[in-house]
Amino acid sequence: MTLRDDQIERYSRQIMLPHVGGKGQAKLLDGKVLIIGAGGLGSPISLYLAAAGVGKIGIVDSDKVELNNLQRQIVHSTANVGKAKVESAKERLTGLNTDIEVVSYNTRVSSGNILDIIKEYDIVVDGSDNFPTRYLMNDACVLSKKPLSHGGIFRFDGQAMTILPGESACYRCLFPEPPPPGLVPSCQEGGILGAVAGVIGVIQANEVLKYILGIGDLLAGRLLVFNALESSFRTVKVRKNPKCPVCGENPTVTKLIDYQEFCSLRKKKG
Amino acid sequence: MAIKVRIPAPLQKLTQEKAEVEVRGKSVKELIEDLEKNFPGIKDRICDDTGKIRKFINIYVNEEDIRFLQQEATALKDGDEVSIIPAIAGGVK
Numbered sequence: 001m002t003l004r005d006d007q008i009e010r011y012s013r014q015i016m017l018p019h020v021g022g023k024g025q026a027k028l029l030d031g032k033v034l035i036i037g038a039g040g041l042g043s044p045i046s047l048y049l050a051a052a053g054v055g056k057i058g059i060v061d062s063d064k065v066e067l068n069n070l071q072r073q074i075v076h077s078t079a080n081v082g083k084a085k086v087e088s089a090k091e092r093l094t095g096l097n098t099d100i101e102v103v104s105y106n107t108r109v110s111s112g113n114i115l116d117i118i119k120e121y122d123i124v125v126d127g128s129d130n131f132p133t134r135y136l137m138n139d140a141c142v143l144s145k146k147p148l149s150h151g152g153i154f155r156f157d158g159q160a161m162t163i164l165p166g167e168s169a170c171y172r173c174l175f176p177e178p179p180p181p182g183l184v185p186s187c188q189e190g191g192i193l194g195a196v197a198g199v200i201g202v203i204q205a206n207e208v209l210k211y212i213l214g215i216g217d218l219l220a221g222r223l224l225v226f227n228a229l230e231s232s233f234r235t236v237k238v239r240k241n242p243k244c245p246v247c248g249e250n251p252t253v254t255k256l257i258d259y260q261e262f263c264s265l266r267k268k269k270g
Numbered sequence: 271m272a273i274k275v276r277i278p279a280p281l282q283k284l285t286q287e288k289a290e291v292e293v294r295g296k297s298v299k300e301l302i303e304d305l306e307k308n309f310p311g312i313k314d315r316i317c318d319d320t321g322k323i324r325k326f327i328n329i330y331v332n333e334e335d336i337r338f339l340q341q342e343a344t345a346l347k348d349g350d351e352v353s354i355i356p357a358i359a360g361g362v363k
Contacts, residue, residue, distance in 0.1 A: 131359045154358035155279040175357040179326040225355060227289060236330045236353060239338055 001026040007099065011053055019215045025053065029099070031212040034058040034118055036109055036137055037127030038085040040197030041151050041204065043075035045125050048205035050093040054212065056101045057093065058121060061085040062108040072194030109133060111256035114140040123147040123211055125204055131178040132259035138163065138171035139256055142246050149207045151200045153192055158200040158226035161219050161238060162207045165247065168220035173241035173248075178259055196228045273301060273346050276353040284312045298329055299342040301352060316354065326357040 003011075003022055007029075014020045020028075031054045035042050038061040049057055063085050065076045073085075080088035086104035093102045105117060114136060118124050124141055126148060128134050134152070141148040141163065148163040150171055163170050203224065210216045222235045246253040272292045277285045285291050293308060295301035306313035318324050322342075329336045330353040336344045346352070 129359060131357070134359060152358040157279040157358060159355075159358060174328065175326045177325045179324070179357060223355070225353070229289065234353070235333070236328075236355065237333050237335065239335065241337070 001029065007053070010097075010099065014052065020213060024213045024215075027212050027214075028053045028209070029055040031123075032056040032058070032121045033123055033125060033208055033212075034060065034121040035125045035127050036060045036133065037129065038073070038075065038089045039063075039069065039127060039129060040072040040153065040192060040194065041201040042089070042125075042127030043073045044198045044201035045127055045205045045208070046075055046089055046093055047096065048202060049208060050097045050100055050102070052205075052209055053097060053099055054208075055099075056103065056121075058103040058105060058117070059086050059089050060105040060107065060109055060117060061089075062106060072192060072197045074194070074198070109136060109140075111136065111258045114256065115144055118144060118146050121146070123149065123208055125149045125208060126151055127201070127204075134171065135178050135259055136256060139246050139253055141165060142170050142172075143254075143256070147211060149204045149211075151204045153197050153200050155191060156193070156196060156228040158196055158228065160200055160203045160207070160224045160226075161222065162211070164218070164220045169238040169240045170244060170247045172246045172253070173244045174223060174238050176241070176243075176245055181260075193228065196226075199226055199228065272348065274351045275301065275305065276351070276355075278354055278356050278358070280356055280358070281312060281315055281354065284309045284315070295346055297342065297346060298331070298336055298344045298352070301346060302342070328355050329353070330355060 011025050015022060015025050033049055033054050035046050038059050046057060046059060065080045065083050065085055065088050067081050070076060075092050076088045084106050086106050090102045090104045118140060124146055126137055142165045145165045150161045152159045207218055210218060221238055223238050224233060224235050226233050242249050245251060275291050275293055277289055277291060293301055293304040295304050302313055302316060316323060316327055331344055331350055
């Protein structure tokens with residue numbers, strides 16, 4: 001792929017990095033990334049990937065933009081309140097970079113559609129806000145051997161890990177089963193500073209860029225834990241679990257499961 | 271023997287909002303008992319009815335997951351840092 005003059009100009013500050021160069025930029029322009037969730041994590045993830053020139057970005061979300069989203073979901077704007085999040089994100093991302101293709105999926109992922117959606121992408125990014133989607137995504141990526149960048153936030157805590165199916169631990173190696181209803185704090189107890197979602201989302205975007213470029217060390221086999229109040233990061237080792245229900249020696253999860261949503265607030269809102 | 275324990279956000283209500291506490295114990299099992307003594311109710315959040323650590327919570331001694339050490343019997347020594355890390359999912363809707 002030969003870069004056009006405007007591409008050389010647009011991406012000059014990363015092309016000049018010895019780790020990137022023209023070859024790396026061509027890889028990014030060839031890259032296909034699917035982001036599940038256009039919210040607090042999906043916003044910074046999608047903005048940085050679009051700005052870097054990742055050629056095809058898919059975004060999945062079934063929600064509409066609400067005023068209370070804008071405090072952290074920086075890909076959306078006040079004018080787009082009420083609009084489908086994926087359309088709002090597409091508008092902003094293609095405005096930021098005319099060089100890329102943004103594909104919107106105005107739907108919620110389920111066991112019925114996820115394999116079909118992730119199939120044409122190189123890597124999947126978890127920008128979801130609930131356990132059913134997170135486990136579904138993990139299992140779908142493991143079963144179809146698709147790399148997955150995981151990120152999660154709760155109040156001032158954040159977590160990130162990169163999953164290379166077959167090579168490194170998956171989310172179920174880390175946490176074999178989702179928590180049963182009632183044992184995790186309810187949504188009302190949540191709350192988040194937008195910047196905390198930003199930190200984790202940007203780490204995920206960085207992981208995706210490194211994966212496409214084939215540089216550095218990914219958070220594969222390592223869970224990054226961020227504490228925003230202390231501004232501290234630590235990592236713990238995450239080994240592949242031989243007893244993992246989906247990627248272990250005798251898997252019990254061999255097809256996708258739709259776990260029930262257990263946050264009562266979400267349920268009521270449908 | 272004082273051990274530093276990192277408390278995750280969902281459990282900080284039980285530790286007066288503290289993200290790090292100091293407890294005593296020669297093993298992870300003893301550490302959980304001492305946590306419970308100091309912060310009643312916390313054991314129930316970490317362990318199930320049979321006393322086993324819940325499947326969506328991991329305990330790390332320094333960087334290692336105790337599931338790959340000696341589980342609850344994993345020995346602790348002065349200066350060890352223990353992290354309790356649960357699955358988190360956002361919850362900001």
